[in-house]
Structures are given as structure tokens and as C-alpha cells.
Amino acid sequence: LISRLNENNISCKYIILTGYDEFEYAQKAIKLNVFDYILKPINYDNLEKCLSNLATQIYSERQQALQYTTIQDENRQLRLERYYNDLISCNFSSATKPDLYAMESESFPLSAFANYRVAVCTLTDCNSIAQLNTLKEHLQSLYTNQSIVICQDFQQRLFFIFSENNLQTDISAFIYSLYTFISSEGLPCVFGIGSSYSQVQQIYLSYNEA
Numbered sequence: 001l002i003s004r005l006n007e008n009n010i011s012c013k014y015i016i017l018t019g020y021d022e023f024e025y026a027q028k029a030i031k032l033n034v035f036d037y038i039l040k041p042i043n044y045d046n047l048e049k050c051l052s053n054l055a056t057q058i059y060s061e062r063q064q065a066l067q068y069t070t071i072q073d074e075n076r077q078l079r080l081e082r083y084y085n086d087l088i089s090c091n092f093s094s095a096t097k098p099d100l101y102a103m104e105s106e107s108f109p110l111s112a113f114a115n116y117r118v119a120v121c122t123l124t125d126c127n128s129i130a131q132l133n134t135l136k137e138h139l140q141s142l143y144t145n146q147s148i149v150i151c152q153d154f155q156q157r158l159f160f161i162f163s164e165n166n167l168q169t170d171i172s173a174f175i176y177s178l179y180t181f182i183s184s185e186g187l188p189c190v191f192g193i194g195s196s197y198s199q200v201q202q203i204y205l206s207y208n209e210a
């Protein structure tokens with residue numbers, strides 16, 4: 001049974017309770033990655049200790065998996081940030097790499113847009129990069145249902161890439177909602193917005209105008 005479960009990649013932990021003390025069985029259990037092999041009659045103190053050790057191992061593995069996933073997400077976000085910064089900087093050498101473009105297309109299909117605009121927000125009273133990152137995360141959660149890129153540029157300003165066709169409101173209301181939210185966080189800000197362009201490769205023009 002354990003062998004079949006392993007073959008089908010069923011994620012389980014196994015403790016065998018058995019009256020068979022033959023070496024052959026114990027050796028096979030080791031090969032199947034069984035956590036422990038306990039002989040009858042059962043010593044319940046040993047069984048409790050075994051279960052406790054297994055619980056500790058499971059918790060540790062889950063924490064490691066969570067940390068790995070978090071690192072993957074952070075790395076992916078950093079790569080996306082670089083991708084968008086390359087777009088607004090007209091640095092197409094890395095912005096057009098196939099793996100980055102595929103990754104960007106999955107999370108935010110810029111290529112599906114008809115026209116592109118960029119808005120830039122300068123925070124006039126931001127004391128730290130951590131504060132800027134927190135604000136960016138709040139905005140990303142606030143506009144999660146809309147096709148809007150929210151990033152920060154190398155001058156520690158926020159910029160927004162969007163299409164008016166994909167906004168759930170008109171452009172002035174959109175900018176005002178951003179301004180209102182950021183101001184409510186106690187961060188005075190100034191907004192600039194660029195013209196609309198039909199090509200992804202022209203985003204840097206709108207960014208510079210903004």
C-alpha cells in the first residue's frame with residue numbers, strides 16, 4: 001500500500017505498528033521512507049513520543065515550503081518590477097526576453113490592451129523605502145480586480161501602467177481615487193499623467209510625459 005501511494009505521489013507520513021520483527025520488513029520500510037517502525041506490544045510512551053516527533057517534522061517541512069513559496073513570490077515580483085522599469089526606461093534588451101514576457105503576460109497581459117498610459121506619483125513626504133513598499137502593496141490589493149500595473153521606479157516614485165479601455169471608471173476619477181487614498185495615508189503626493197500610446201514599446205514616452 002505504501003509503495004503504491006508513493007508511486008502516485010500521495011503526500012503522507014507513515015508509522016508502521018507491527019508484530020513482525022524480521023529485518024526484511026524493517027529494511028523495506030526504510031526504503032519506502034517510513035518515519036518509524038514500532039513493534040508490538042506497543043509502548044504507548046514511545047508511540048506518543050514518535051507521534052510528537054513526526055508532528056514536529058511535518059510542521060518544520062510546512063514552514064520550509066511556505067518560506068520557499070514566499071521567496072519565489074518575492075523573486076517573481078522583483079523580476080516583474082525590473083521588467084516594467086525596463087519598459088519605462090526604453091531598455092528593451094531585457095524587457096523583451098521571452099521568459100519575462102511570458103511571466104508578465106500571465107499576470108498582466110499588456111499585449112491585450114488597445115492603448116497604454118502611464119501615471120507617475122511623486123510622494124513629497126515619504127520617509128523610507130519600507131513605507132513606499134507598504135503603500136504599493138495596499139494599492140495593489142485595492143486595485144486587484146483591474147488591469148493596472150503598480151510599480152516603483154528607480155527614483156522611488158510610484159508609476160501606474162493602464163489602459164483607459166480597461167478601467168472601471170474614467171481617467172480623472174481613477175487618478176482622483178489614487179490621490180485620495182494616498183493622501184489619506186498621510187502622504188502628500190503629486191500626480192502626472194502621460195498621453196495614450198498604441199504600442200507597448202511606446203510606454204516610455206507616456207512615462208516621460210507624466
